[in-house]
Amino acid sequence: MTGMTTSPTTTPAPDGTHPVLHATGVTMRFGGLTAVRSVDLAVHPREIVGLIGPNGAGKTTFFNCLTGLYTPTEGTVTYRDTVLPPKPHLVTQAGIARTFQNIRLFANMTVLENVLVGRHTRTKEGLFSALLRGPGFKKAERESTRRAMELLDFTGLADKADHLSRNLPYGEQRKLEIARALASDPGLLLLDEPTAGMNPQETRATEALVRAIRDQGIAVLVIEHDMRFIFNLCDRVAVLVQGEKLTEGTSDAVQADERVIAAYLGTPFEGAPGQEELAEVEAAEAQADARADLTEDTP
Known part of the structure; x- marks a missing residue:
């Protein structure tokens, strides 16, 4: 991603609204390792979208591509039809905010x-x-x-x-x-595991808070391992498995998809990387995170 340029017109939602966020063909490689492969995702105004997947699915890497911490190897990320610059503070200025899996207060x-x-x-x-x-x-x-x-x-x-x-x-x-x-x-809020470590009462309070945020006109994209939280909350859910989008749809449709059930049970698919390859990707991500922490405030 380079500079802020106008992107091609994106496909409107059934209600006629255009996405606030549109990721197209996002791929992230660390050397010869591919953590995210050709992921497309759109988030529309006043919509709560969930992003789920088993450990090692590439969810946080994809989030980092959306928010300028990583520059995707391939693909584009646009916010309100404008390509985002690969700098976290410029992404924030454009109108996207995020929280982190590990609290950064x-x-x-x-x-x-x-x-x-x-x-x-x-x-x-x-x-x-x-x-x-x-x-x-x-x-x-x-x-x-x-x-x-x-x-x-x-x-x-x-x-x-x-x-x-x-x-x-x-x-x-x-x-x-x-x-x-x-x-x-922000016009779009990205939440990375907002209920991690919470008790059931705190989780219910967070669910109510996210809905209240949406009711103020802010679109929300959320990663979460708590499936009950995701399926109760989200208008639409996308599933990543080994860096690829497996499926996307309503909570009911995703819960009924046998491929999703198999992925969470650990059933491998053809060409799936082994544990050694996943460990290499995680190590590469950690190195990239360390570099990003040093440079994210640099204009």
């Missing part, structure tokens, strides 16, 4: 400060204004604080605004990461 910042960090892509005040703390900066600071408190109220964390994030219970840390992602005012 600033442990020694307060809950409010963590959400304010998420506002920086929407703050127009420059360096000199911030240094001089002039009227423009103070006005922007007040507006950012007001919006951050709105999001904390929305996620049920307003009474914890002054707490250090490291002192929050695990489920509330997950909520805080979602609040911080929402602070960038």
Whole structure:
């Protein structure tokens, strides 16, 4: 992916809406290893789409291709018909926000400060204004604080605004990461295993929160291992197996697909890579993640 250029017109949904996200032929190779192969996926406005698959299916690698952490070897990713640049901060500016499988909060910042960090892509005040703390900066600071408190109220964390994030219970840390992602005012939110480690009550609360996010007009794409959560929540579900999209459809259709059942039971298909090859892909992904962590804030 290079530069921001207009993409070909994408296929509208049955209701006539065009996708907010359209991934076409996305392939990600690490050396000679292919982690994701020719995956197509669209997410439409006000839609919740689930992405599922057994371990090693390439789900997080595909997420990383969508959000600029990886540059796909082949294929394109467009947001509102514009090809996304391969830089995470530019993807965020364009209107896509995400959470991570491993929580990435600033442990020694307060809950409010963590959400304010998420506002920086929407703050127009420059360096000199911030240094001089002039009227423009103070006005922007007040507006950012007001919006951050709105999001904390929305996620049920307003009474914890002054707490250090490291002192929050695990489920509330997950909520805080979602609040911080929402602070960038996205049109599409990507959630990477938002209920991992949660108890049933916390999972139900997260399900209600994701629906409330959708009701605010934000499209959602979610990876999750909790099948009950996914099938209760999502309008549509796509299944990745060994880096390829096996099927896509409604929750009922996907649950009834024998190929999906076989994949989760570990039944291999023709040409499936072995455990050694999967381990090599995972090692290559880890190296790519380490490099991405060093460069993701570099303009």
